[in-house]
Amino acid sequence: xxxxxxxxxxxxxxxxxxxxxxxxxxxxxxxxxxxxxxxxxxxxxxxxxxxxxxxxxxxxxxxxxxxxxxxxxxxxxxxxxxxxxxxxxxxxxxxxxxxxxxxxxxxxxxxxxxxxxxxxxxxxxxxxxxxxxxxxxxxxxxxxxxxxxxxxxxxxxxxxxxxxxxxxxxxxxxxxxxxxxxxxxxxxxxxxxxxxxxxxxxxxxx
Amino acid sequence: xxxxxxxxxxxxxxxxxxxxxxxxxxxxxxxxxxxxxxxxxxxxxxxxxxxxxxxxxxxxxxxxxxxxxxxxxxxxxxxxxxxxxxxxxxxxxxxxxxxxxxxxxxxxxxxxxxxxxxxxxxxxxxxxxxxxxxxxxxxxxxxxxxxxxxxxxxxxxxxxxxxxxxxxxxxxxxxxxxxxxxxxxxxxxxxxxxxxxxxxxxxxxx
DNA sequence: CGTATTTTAGACCAGATGTACTAAATAAAT
DNA sequence: ATTTATTTAGTACATCTGGTCTAAAATACG
Numbered sequence: 001x002x003x004x005x006x007x008x009x010x011x012x013x014x015x016x017x018x019x020x021x022x023x024x025x026x027x028x029x030x031x032x033x034x035x036x037x038x039x040x041x042x043x044x045x046x047x048x049x050x051x052x053x054x055x056x057x058x059x060x061x062x063x064x065x066x067x068x069x070x071x072x073x074x075x076x077x078x079x080x081x082x083x084x085x086x087x088x089x090x091x092x093x094x095x096x097x098x099x100x101x102x103x104x105x106x107x108x109x110x111x112x113x114x115x116x117x118x119x120x121x122x123x124x125x126x127x128x129x130x131x132x133x134x135x136x137x138x139x140x141x142x143x144x145x146x147x148x149x150x151x152x153x154x155x156x157x158x159x160x161x162x163x164x165x166x167x168x169x170x171x172x173x174x175x176x177x178x179x180x181x182x183x184x185x186x187x188x189x190x191x192x193x194x195x196x197x198x199x200x201x202x203x204x205x206x
Numbered sequence: 207x208x209x210x211x212x213x214x215x216x217x218x219x220x221x222x223x224x225x226x227x228x229x230x231x232x233x234x235x236x237x238x239x240x241x242x243x244x245x246x247x248x249x250x251x252x253x254x255x256x257x258x259x260x261x262x263x264x265x266x267x268x269x270x271x272x273x274x275x276x277x278x279x280x281x282x283x284x285x286x287x288x289x290x291x292x293x294x295x296x297x298x299x300x301x302x303x304x305x306x307x308x309x310x311x312x313x314x315x316x317x318x319x320x321x322x323x324x325x326x327x328x329x330x331x332x333x334x335x336x337x338x339x340x341x342x343x344x345x346x347x348x349x350x351x352x353x354x355x356x357x358x359x360x361x362x363x364x365x366x367x368x369x370x371x372x373x374x375x376x377x378x379x380x381x382x383x384x385x386x387x388x389x390x391x392x393x394x395x396x397x398x399x400x401x402x403x404x405x406x407x408x409x410x411x412x
Numbered sequence: 413c414g415t416a417t418t419t420t421a422g423a424c425c426a427g428a429t430g431t432a433c434t435a436a437a438t439a440a441a442t
Numbered sequence: 443a444t445t446t447a448t449t450t451a452g453t454a455c456a457t458c459t460g461g462t463c464t465a466a467a468a469t470a471c472g
């Protein structure tokens with residue numbers, strides 16, 4: 001029955017989000033589902049196997065998102081929209097980002113995969129920024145406008161906004177958190193906008 | 207013997223940094239020290255008590271740093287120096303930042319204290335930025351230069367640069383990591399500098 | 413020196429966890 | 443319908459953990 005496996009993933013996801021990966025055991029997940037723990041082990045070798053599959057779900061959602069956003073329409077509007085939607089998707093799997101370091105430490109395979117994906121993310125931003133410069137929307141690079149640093153700032157905020165939200169915004173609603181931190185990321189771009197860029201973003205903000 | 211307590215803190219700090227807080231038990235620390243675990247419990251009620259004292263050590267170091275940096279000399283040079291030195295100090299206690307969310311979740315008292323300190327951090331940056339604007343070093347605030355967002359960006363990077371380093375820079379030397387991520391933080395300010403500000407920072411970078 | 417206090421060790425307990433193994437129940441297939 | 447494969451439950455085990463209690467050793471003190 002394929003159904004059981006799905007239920008396990010779903011329950012695990014919710015429990016991970018609630019209590020944190022470290023505080024959820026195989027036995028807890030099975031108890032929650034009214035299953036024997038040996039049954040759970042039949043479907044997943046261990047907790048890491050569950051996490052790996054959940055990570056794959058995230059990836060699939062991200063790929064679907066990328067596909068839905070037209071590549072040729074390479075505007076800042078699309079960039080910001082993908083931020084909002086990406087943030088919304090990852091929120092449902094927030095345990096993964098909040099316990100990121102724990103997970104990476106105990107799962108070297110996932111760690112390497114994560115590093116590979118990061119390279120893709122880097123190139124994506126790199127080329128987006130280049131085309132925004134070419135379009136006169138972002139300022140040209142200079143000693144005080146080093147876009148490699150910008151991309152690394154984006155990386156940290158993308159990786160850890162959920163951790164930060166857990167500490168500083170506990171109790172706030174999903175929508176509020178997602179839009180706050182989405183704005184935080186977008187504001188990284190603002191001081192790099194040209195006048196033309198600003199007027200384009202002005203329209204988006206209406 | 208006060209000595210034992212110090213040794214426990216020292217060993218705990220090293221083990222936490224090495225293995226992560228979740229993977230270190232009271233019994234492990236005592237084993238490492240050749241002590242009985244009941245002896246450890248005699249000195250510290252539990253693991254959280256150890257972490258709390260280590261956190262106090264961090265605070266004391268931070269206070270000493272703030273005192274050493276003259277308040278009246280409110281330049282961007284001092285700001286950047288305190289970043290470098292602050293980053294260096296916290297590196298030795300990196301477990302605290304890497305396992306921040308875990309620690310906050312299981313230690314509500316520490317969480318509140320951390321939130322209080324964050325308010326101080328906020329006001330500090332707020333007033334520093336204001337005086338830098340007044341001095342013509344940073345640009346005036348505007349719709350595309352919202353300094354509240356800048357301060358929140360600073361917050362996330364300050365809180366999670368060590369986590370990010372653990373994932374992306376494993377194996378790199380301390381000095382490299384500290385200076386890389388210090389630069390990352392400083393670059394948050396760069397696009398907000400006036401021409402005057404740029405020329406001042408130019409001298410610092412020589 | 414003898415007494416009181418602090419520090420340390422050892423033993424024990426109850427609970428949770430991962431893992432392995434066996435057997436029953438259910439579903440699929442021929 | 444009988445066999446085969448898949449899915450599930452149950453049990454048992456070794457390990458680790460936090461916590462408590464008791465007593466010995468070390469230290470401080472009067």
